[in-house]
Amino acid sequence: MYLLTAAGLLSLALGIIGMFLPVLPTTPFVLLAAGCFAKSSPRLHLWLRNSSLFGNILVNWETKRCIPAKSKALAITMIVLFGGSSVLFAVPSGAPQIGAGLLVLIGLVVVLRLKTC
Structure with missing residues (x-):
């Protein structure tokens, strides 16, 4: 559980860095973070889904792919x-x-x- 949470936090950090570096993709890392959080921390998963920055992308991906x-x-x-x-x-x-x-x-x-x- 802690390993998945740590992986989610690392993925989210890479996704945020990717917003400023064109060679590092944002969306795959944010989706990976959401997947890790969904398995390890419902609180972090809900926080990410409700964020104004990534929430819309995550909800669309999780509900409609x-x-x-x-x-x-x-x-x-x-x-x-x-x-x-x-x-x-x-x-x-x-x-x-x-x-x-x-x-x-x-x-x-x-x-x-x-x-x-």
Whole structure:
């Protein structure tokens, strides 16, 4: 129980940091934190669901398994801009570049397949 609570707090911290760092995603970490809290701390889970910052996203995900169109568009834009520029300019040519490109492509496919609210 304490391990899940700690994992939830760490995930939430990473999600909050991700709001300011474009290479770190916010939504997956917040969803992971909510999942950890749901199993370990109903009080923290309720607090996160009722937060003005993340509550709407969590309620939509938990009830309808969908994300808002604005969040989806932002995620796609960030993946293409930052993931694509990283692959083109920051990753060494050859196998590392191909591997990084595949990871960016997988992330893009995952986001595109999510249901939009």
